[in-house]
Amino acid sequence: MALTTLHPRLLWDDILAATVAVLSETCPQSPFPFTLTVQDLPGFGSEQVRFAIDPVGVAADHVRRLQRTYEASRLVELAAIAIAGLGLYYGGGHEMRDVALRGSGADYLVDEVHHLLEVAGRSRRRDFGVAWQQRWQRLSERLESGF
Amino acid sequence: MATIPTSVSDMLVTVKSRELQRGMLAEMRGDCSAASRHFLAAAHLELVLAEDYAQADQADLAWRSQLSVASCFWRAGRPEQARELFAMLLQEHPTQAPVIRQILAELEHHDPGPRSEV
Numbered sequence A: 001m002a003l004t005t006l007h008p009r010l011l012w013d014d015i016l017a018a019t020v021a022v023l024s025e026t027c028p029q030s031p032f033p034f035t036l037t038v039q040d041l042p043g044f045g046s047e048q049v050r051f052a053i054d055p056v057g058v059a060a061d062h063v064r065r066l067q068r069t070y071e072a073s074r075l076v077e078l079a080a081i082a083i084a085g086l087g088l089y090y091g092g093g094h095e096m097r098d099v100a101l102r103g104s105g106a107d108y109l110v111d112e113v114h115h116l117l118e119v120a121g122r123s124r125r126r127d128f129g130v131a132w133q134q135r136w137q138r139l140s141e142r143l144e145s146g147f
Numbered sequence B: 001m002a003t004i005p006t007s008v009s010d011m012l013v014t015v016k017s018r019e020l021q022r023g024m025l026a027e028m029r030g031d032c033s034a035a036s037r038h039f040l041a042a043a044h045l046e047l048v049l050a051e052d053y054a055q056a057d058q059a060d061l062a063w064r065s066q067l068s069v070a071s072c073f074w075r076a077g078r079p080e081q082a083r084e085l086f087a088m089l090l091q092e093h094p095t096q097a098p099v100i101r102q103i104l105a106e107l108e109h110h111d112p113g114p115r116s117e118v
Helices: A013-026 A060-069 A072-090 A125-142 B010-028 B032-055 B059-075 B079-092 B094-110
Strands: A032-041 A045-053 A096-099 A108-110 A115-117
Touching (some): A013 A032, A032 A072, A072 A108
């Protein structure tokens, strides 16, 4: 299913094109396989989720334009939002509904109760552990509930 | 006179969220003019939403929208206008001072410089 259907309140065009740009770097053929490790997601728990991300509907021109416009690290950040959106829906039927307030320590609000969602994309695997700890600490220091 | 039930437009919330996203994307690609335009649109939509939430007795969401108005003005390149709004909110809600300080600190960290207005 398309992210525009799963999370219809948000704008996905550029995020989807960025996701295709990033995934096509590592996988020559679509649909792009993706394995997501989920930990303690409300309504789901902890498990690995496997997706096949189909770039149908994303124009090659749009992808090339984004590759020229955004730095590689920005493209990864945008792709991480799409992966988060897929993971949240397929792991518990959660919906990204709004953009979080600056200063909340989060990026998006999830479900009607507005759980905080922090999204971080890292292009190098060795940066992941530190980034995870930093973001998790920042989020847990701020408010009571979040993903 | 009959009481008319108040509701908040889902469409308005969606448009506001998407304007915020457009502003953030413009920021990411360094397009200050577009960022300013979209954050200003979001600020004005949040102004309407803040009042609509208040009318609908949704105080938490009204408060969030009020904070977002100031934040959007800041990110639109109008930090002085934002500071005035934050000062007003602080006067009205002194117990929320830590929240306002946190938002201001993050705005000063991420969006420190004045930018040209549209």
